[in-house]
Amino acid sequence: MVSSTEYHIPVLLQECMEGLNINPEGVYVDATFGGGGHARKIYDSLNEKGILLGFDQDDDALENTWKAANFHFVKSNFRFIQNHLGLYGIDKIDGLLADLGVSSHQFDVPDRGFSIRESAPLDMRMNKNGQITAADVLNNTEENDLYKLFRAYSDIINLGKLIPNLVHFRLSKPFETTKELADVAKMSAPKNKENKYLAQVFQAIRIEVNQELDSLKDLLEQATKVIKPGGRLVVMSYHSLEDRIVKNYLKRGSFEGNIEKDFFGNVIKPFTEITRHPMVAGEDEITMNSRSRSAKLRIAVRNEG
Numbered sequence: 001m002v003s004s005t006e007y008h009i010p011v012l013l014q015e016c017m018e019g020l021n022i023n024p025e026g027v028y029v030d031a032t033f034g035g036g037g038h039a040r041k042i043y044d045s046l047n048e049k050g051i052l053l054g055f056d057q058d059d060d061a062l063e064n065t066w067k068a069a070n071f072h073f074v075k076s077n078f079r080f081i082q083n084h085l086g087l088y089g090i091d092k093i094d095g096l097l098a099d100l101g102v103s104s105h106q107f108d109v110p111d112r113g114f115s116i117r118e119s120a121p122l123d124m125r126m127n128k129n130g131q132i133t134a135a136d137v138l139n140n141t142e143e144n145d146l147y148k149l150f151r152a153y154s155d156i157i158n159l160g161k162l163i164p165n166l167v168h169f170r171l172s173k174p175f176e177t178t179k180e181l182a183d184v185a186k187m188s189a190p191k192n193k194e195n196k197y198l199a200q201v202f203q204a205i206r207i208e209v210n211q212e213l214d215s216l217k218d219l220l221e222q223a224t225k226v227i228k229p230g231g232r233l234v235v236m237s238y239h240s241l242e243d244r245i246v247k248n249y250l251k252r253g254s255f256e257g258n259i260e261k262d263f264f265g266n267v268i269k270p271f272t273e274i275t276r277h278p279m280v281a282g283e284d285e286i287t288m289n290s291r292s293r294s295a296k297l298r299i300a301v302r303n304e305g
Contacts, residue, residue, distance in 0.1 A: 002263060007092070007304075009035075009037065009104065009288070009291070009292075010035070010037030010038045010041070010291065011100075011281065011285075011289065011291060011292040011295045012236060012279060012281055012295060012297050013037065013102070013235060014248045015040065015279050016038055016041075016099075016234050017041055017042070017045065017296055017298065018148045018230050018234060019234040019297070019299035020042065020095040020097060021095070021232055022042065022045040022046070022094075022095065023050070023094050024045060024046050024047040024049075025046075025047060025050050026046070026050055026051075026093075026095065027050070027051045027052075027053075027090060027092055027093040027094055028042050028046070028050070028051070028052050028053070028093060028095045028096070028097070028098045029052075029053050029054075029055065029081060029085075029095070029226075030053070030054045030055065031055050031058065031078035031096060031097065031098040031219060032054065032059050032097075032098050032099045032100065032103075032188075032261055033054035033056040033064070033073065033080060034054060034056060034058075034064070034066075034099065034105070034145065035061075035064050035103065035104075035105060036054070036061075036064035036065065038097055038099060039052060039054045040066075043068070043071055046070065048069075048070060049070075050070060051071075051090075051201055052070065052071050052072070052073075052188065053073075053074055053088065053090075054072070054074065054077055054086070055074045055080075055081060055084070055128055055149055056069070056073075056074075056075065056076075056077065056284050057076060057077045057127040058103075058106070058126055058127065058128070058260055059075070059104060059128055059129075060106075060109075060247070061073075061075075062075070062174060064237050067286050068179065072088065072235075073078040076135070077127065077214065077215055078219050079214075079215040079218035079299075081096075081219065081222050081223075081226065082102055082222040082225055084225055086098050086104045086282075089130070090172040090226075090282070091226070092183070092226060092227070092228040093226050093227055093228065093232045094227075094228060094232070095227065095231050095232040095233070095234070096223050096226070096227060096231075096232075096233055096234070097102060097234045097235075098219060098234070098235045098236070099236045099240060100212075100216065100235065100236060100242050101237070101238040101239070101242070102114050102126070102206070103214075103268075104291055105126060105128065110233070112124070112125075113125070113133075113178050114136055114202070115178070115189055116178070116180060116182055116195065116198040116202055118179075119177050119178060119179035120135040120177060120179075121176065121177060121178075121268075122134070122135035122138065122177060122178055122179050122180075122181060122201060124178060124202075124206045124209045124210070125210065126204060126210045127210075130209070130210070130256055131207055134175075134178075134181075134205045134206065134209050135174065135175050135176060135208065136147075136209075137205055137209055138170065138175040138181065138205065138261070139168065139170055139174040139175055143150045143163060143167050143263045145282065146163050146166065146167070147159055147163055148160070149204060149205075149208055150163070150201075150204050152204075153203065153204035153205075153208060153213075153241065154200040154203060154204040155161070155240075156187055156197070156200050156201070156204070157201060158190075161187075161188035162185060163190045163270040165184050165185075165187050165188055166184055166185075167268065169184045170212050174228050176212060178202075181202070182198055185197065185198055185201045186198065188225075193227070196279060203239065207241070210250060212221060213245060214239060216242060216245055216246070216247060217255055220235075220245070220246070220249050220255075222272040224259075224271070224302070225280070227305045228302060229300040229302050229303065229305075230301060230302060231301070231302045232274075232299065232300070233250075233271055233300045233301075233302065233303055234235065234297070234298075234299050234303075235297070235298050236296065236297045236298075237295070238291075238294045238295055238296075238297075239294065243296050243298075247278075247298065248299050249269075249271070249296070250269070250271045250273050250300045251269070252267060252269060252299030253267060253268055253269030253270060253304065263271060267270075269303070270300065270302065270303055271300035272300060272301055272303055273298065273299065273300045274299040274300060275298075278296035278297055278298050279294060279296070279297040279298075280295065280297070281293065282294055
C-alpha cells in the first residue's frame with residue numbers, strides 16, 4: 001500500500017476539516033480521494049452511523065483505500081457524483097470536499113506525462129482509461145482551435161510564436177513525448193521564465209485532455225442539488241481558472257459572474273461563503289509542502305431553498 005503521505009500530502013488539512021464542520025453521524029463526500037489524506041481525517045471524525053464516500057477516477061487511488069462498512073470508494077469522475085449517490089440510496093449529504101487539480105503522485109510518476117521535468121509519453125490522463133491523450137490533442141487539433149485552447153486554458157500572451165512552432169514540429173513527425181513538447185515550447189518562452197511558461201503550456205493541454213473546467217462546473221451544480229441546507233462545500237483550487245469559477249459560483253451564483261437578484265435586492269445564489277477571501281497556506285506548511293503555495297481554499301454553506 002502507498003501511504004497517503006508518499007502519494008499526496010493533504011494541503012490545508014486542518015482548515016478543510018474545520019470548514020466541513022463535521023457531524024459525526026453525517027454523510028460526507030471526498031470528491032478527490034487521491035492519497036486518502038483528507039478522506040481519512042474525515043472518516044476518523046465520524047462514528048459508526050456516519051458515512052464517507054470517496055471519489056477518484058484514477059486507478060492508483062485504489063491503493064489508498066481501506067475496508068469499512070461506512071466507507072465506500074467510487075471509481076468515477078466527480079462530475080457524476082449525483083448519479084452514484086443515488087446508487088447508494090443517498091439523496092442529501094452534509095458536506096463535500098474537493099481538492100482540485102493534479103495530485104503530487106500523478107506529477108511524480110513520469111509515465112503519466114504531467115511533469116515538465118521528465119521525458120515521458122505525452123499522456124496526461126487523470127483517468128488511465130480515457131480515450132484522449134495529450135499527444136492526440138497536440139497532433140490532431142486544428143491550428144485555429146489550438147489558439148482557442150491556449151487562450152481559454154492559459155495566460156500565455158505570445159501564442160503567435162508558440163502555436164506556429166507546435167504546428168511546424170508536427171508537420172515532420174507527430175508529438176510523442178513530454179520532452180518534445182517542452183523543447184518546442186521553450187523556443188517561445190520568455191528568458192528566465194522558461195519553467196513558468198512550460199507549466200502554462202502543460203496546464204492548458206492537461207485541462208483539455210481531462211475536461212477539467214467542465215467537470216468542475218458539473219460538480220458545483222450537483223453539489224447544489226445534493227448538499228442539504230446548512231451543509232458545507234469546501235473547494236481547494238490551484239490556478240486562477242479554477243478559482244474564478246468557484247469564486248463566481250459561490251459569490252454570485254453563476255460561473256460567468258452574472259448576478260440575479262430577488263424582489264428585495266438579494267443576490268440569488270445557492271451558497272454563502274463562510275469567509276470573504278480564500279484561505280491560503282502559511283509559511284510553515286509551504287516549507288513542508290511546496291504544492292500548498294498556490295492553494296486557495298473556499299468554504300461555503302448551502303442556503304435554504
